[in-house]
Every structure is written in structure tokens, then in C-alpha cells.
Amino acid sequence: MSLRIDRGLFKYDFIDHHAILCVSVDADVKEIRKRYLKIARHLHPDSSSITTQAEKKLASELLSKLVNPAYETLSAERTRSEYIIVLSQMGKRLLQESASIELTTDLAKQLASAPNIDLVYKSAIAKIAETQYNSLKEAITIISQISELNLVYLMRTAGKNFAPPAAKPPVNSAPPQPKQTPAPPPPEPPKEDSSVEQYLRRAQTLIEKNQFPPAEIELKDALKISPKSSRCHSLLAFVYMRQNKLKMAKIHFDNALKLDPKDATALAWKPKIDKVLGQQSSSSNVKTPANTGDKQPEKSGGGLFGGLFGGKKK
Structure with a gap:
């Protein structure tokens, strides 16, 4: 079975770790750990109730190639910080490409026009999480659906307003009224070159x-x-x-x-x-006492990333 995913945020060369774990994009580390442990217990060969060899192999692949990397990224402070920054930029990027985005699931379409975006989004995520990995053969499809929800949520929170579906005209409607001159559309926000x-x-x-x-x-x-x-x-x-x-x-x-x-x-x-x-x-203003024979303290070359990312200044 192929583990390739090409819908939702994955379509934009972005690995949607939140979709793999089925947690909301603003979930904290505690929520992420709790969710990971539940999935790991279900997929790990030592604790899983899966019996067939084919499903055991698939469960092992899902755990090692998708679930574990997702948890490692979202649980470590450094990688999580970098990931969240890139995720926040995705919303802006998607706004620029919104004309070409086509939603494929009913849930995503409902979320696109929902008045209470946070409530509908988090309720949908929680509901899907209950059965996400029950059918291992459907796991990739379900991850794709979650990622499409994440895509819509990011676009909505970045300012995208999806137009509601056009209403069908009623049967035997009244005779058409004289057309009125429509009001000019509001000016579009300026777009970057x-x-x-x-x-x-x-x-x-x-x-x-x-x-x-x-x-x-x-x-x-x-x-x-x-x-x-x-x-x-x-x-x-x-x-x-x-x-x-x-x-x-x-x-x-x-x-x-x-x-x-x-x-x-x-x-x-x-x-x-x-x-x-x-x-x-x-630190640079601290003077070393003269003629003490003591060595000057070594300077840290790590800068900000000595404490966050590591690495040397270029």
C-alpha cells in the first residue's frame, strides 16, 4: 500500500503532521502527546489487537513512517517552532492560490461556509479522531480528508471568505421584476506582484x-x-x-x-x-581584571541558536 498523500496541505509539498495525528493545528504539546500515545498503542505490534500479518505490516509502516516522525516534529520545541512558523505562512500562500483550490470532501465544503469556524473545525477533528486508524486501508484517505480541513481552516483564519453555494430558483416563481443596476463590487485587496x-x-x-x-x-x-x-x-x-x-x-x-x-x-x-x-x-562589556594571570572566559559562538537551534555564525 502506498503511503503517498497528495490532497489537502500535502498537495503543496508540505507534510501535514497535524493531519497524521488528527489534532487541530493549534493543539498544545500535552494534547499532541496524549493523541500520539493512543495511536501508538493501536498500531504497535506489542500492544495492538491486530492479528493478520498483512495488517501488522501496514500498521508498522504507518507508525514508523508517518506517526512517529509527526510526533517527533511536533513534540520537540525547536522543530515544533520552525514547523508552526512555516504553517502560519501556508495560510498566506494559500490565499494567493485560492482561485485554483478545489475542495473534494463534504466536510471541507461545510467548514468553508460555516459561521463558527473554530467550533465546526474542532468538532470535526475530534469526531474523525475516534476512528482514524480503525481501518488501516482507509488511513491515508482519512489523513487526506483531515488535511483538507486544515487547509480550509488556515485559509479562513487568514481572511479567506468562501462564497456560499448558489441557491436554486424556486419552481413557479413570480414573474421577473425589472432589473436594477447592480452596485459596484467592493475593491479587491491589493495583491503582491x-x-x-x-x-x-x-x-x-x-x-x-x-x-x-x-x-x-x-x-x-x-x-x-x-x-x-x-x-x-x-x-x-x-x-x-x-x-x-x-x-x-x-x-x-x-x-x-x-x-x-x-x-x-x-x-x-x-x-x-x-x-x-x-x-x-x-557580555562584551565585562572587563577582565588586569595582571591576574587568569584566562579570559571563552565566548559562546552559538548566539540565539546556541540555546534554540545550534550552529555557528556564518
């Missing part, structure tokens, strides 16, 4: 693969075209941060917040960078 969006998509793909130097080049080119794009500044700052270029990251996070005070990536990471840069400044 299409060429800039191409740079951003390429950069996003490179970031997801941890290829930060080429992502930096793409984003610098994007800023040449659109220097007032908060999204460009924010992503470039994140790329600088992942390379331990903290001063450059701070500059671009500052620029992103000037252009968009609600930028989620900048709000999440700029305080941490400010704190580390402040600590480095304080």
Missing part, C-alpha cells in the same frame, strides 16, 4: 528544506521588486536568524513590524533576538 509571489514561493520551499542561503537570495531579489512587503522582510529575517545572522534578522523583523504590526513571525521571534543580542552586548 505576481513575480514577487514567485520568489516567495521558491523561498518558502527552500526554507522547508532547510536550504537557507539560496532562500536568502530569492528573498533579497523579491525585496528589490517590493521593498515594502512585510512578508518579504519577515521571511528574510527568519532566514537570517536560522543562519545566526542575528543583527540582520533584527533589522528585517523591525521592518516587517513597521509595515505590519501584526506579523506573526516577527512577533514570535524578535523578542528572543533582542534578548540574545542584549546578553551578547552585556
Whole structure:
């Protein structure tokens, strides 16, 4: 059985770990661990009630290739932080491509027009979780359905309004009334230049693969075209941060917040960078007593990522 998934967020070269575990995209670590343990007990050969060899083999593959990697990513602070940042950018990316997105499941279509998005979304996730891995042959299909729910939820929370389905005209309706001049449609929100969006998509793909130097080049080119794009500044700052270029990251996070005070990536990471840069400044001002014969303390080369990601400053 193929474990390939090509619907929902998976369609955009994104591994939807929340869909694999069937938890909401804003689930905390405690919820994620509880859900993982329940799935693992069901799929693990030492605790599973599965009897046939074919199903045992499939259960083992689902556990080792999908469930375990999903839990490892979402439970560790470093990988979870990186994953959530990329996930938050997915909503903006999907808004740009919303015209080409086609929903295939009834649940996703209901969620697209639901007035209470959070209630309907979390109720649907909880309901599916009850039986997600009961039929192992249907597991990939169910993960696809959950990922499509996650896609709709991200788009709705990013500002997408799906048009409700057109109502059918009633039979034997009254004679048509004279047509009135329709009101002009509201102006569409400004869209980023299409060429800039191409740079951003390429950069996003490179970031997801941890290829930060080429992502930096793409984003610098994007800023040449659109220097007032908060999204460009924010992503470039994140790329600088992942390379331990903290001063450059701070500059671009500052620029992103000037252009968009609600930028989620900048709000999440700029305080941490400010704190580390402040600590480095304080450390550099400490003077070693003269003629004591003592060695000067070694400097930490890890910067922000000595405590978060590891790695050396480039």
C-alpha cells in the first residue's frame, strides 16, 4: 500500500503532521502527546489487537513512517517552532492560490461556509479522531480528508471568505421584476506582484528544506521588486536568524513590524533576538581584571541558536 498523500496541505509539498495525528493545528504539546500515545498503542505490534500479518505490516509502516516522525516534529520545541512558523505562512500562500483550490470532501465544503469556524473545525477533528486508524486501508484517505480541513481552516483564519453555494430558483416563481443596476463590487485587496509571489514561493520551499542561503537570495531579489512587503522582510529575517545572522534578522523583523504590526513571525521571534543580542552586548562589556594571570572566559559562538537551534555564525 502506498503511503503517498497528495490532497489537502500535502498537495503543496508540505507534510501535514497535524493531519497524521488528527489534532487541530493549534493543539498544545500535552494534547499532541496524549493523541500520539493512543495511536501508538493501536498500531504497535506489542500492544495492538491486530492479528493478520498483512495488517501488522501496514500498521508498522504507518507508525514508523508517518506517526512517529509527526510526533517527533511536533513534540520537540525547536522543530515544533520552525514547523508552526512555516504553517502560519501556508495560510498566506494559500490565499494567493485560492482561485485554483478545489475542495473534494463534504466536510471541507461545510467548514468553508460555516459561521463558527473554530467550533465546526474542532468538532470535526475530534469526531474523525475516534476512528482514524480503525481501518488501516482507509488511513491515508482519512489523513487526506483531515488535511483538507486544515487547509480550509488556515485559509479562513487568514481572511479567506468562501462564497456560499448558489441557491436554486424556486419552481413557479413570480414573474421577473425589472432589473436594477447592480452596485459596484467592493475593491479587491491589493495583491503582491505576481513575480514577487514567485520568489516567495521558491523561498518558502527552500526554507522547508532547510536550504537557507539560496532562500536568502530569492528573498533579497523579491525585496528589490517590493521593498515594502512585510512578508518579504519577515521571511528574510527568519532566514537570517536560522543562519545566526542575528543583527540582520533584527533589522528585517523591525521592518516587517513597521509595515505590519501584526506579523506573526516577527512577533514570535524578535523578542528572543533582542534578548540574545542584549546578553551578547552585556557580555562584551565585562572587563577582565588586569595582571591576574587568569584566562579570559571563552565566548559562546552559538548566539540565539546556541540555546534554540545550534550552529555557528556564518
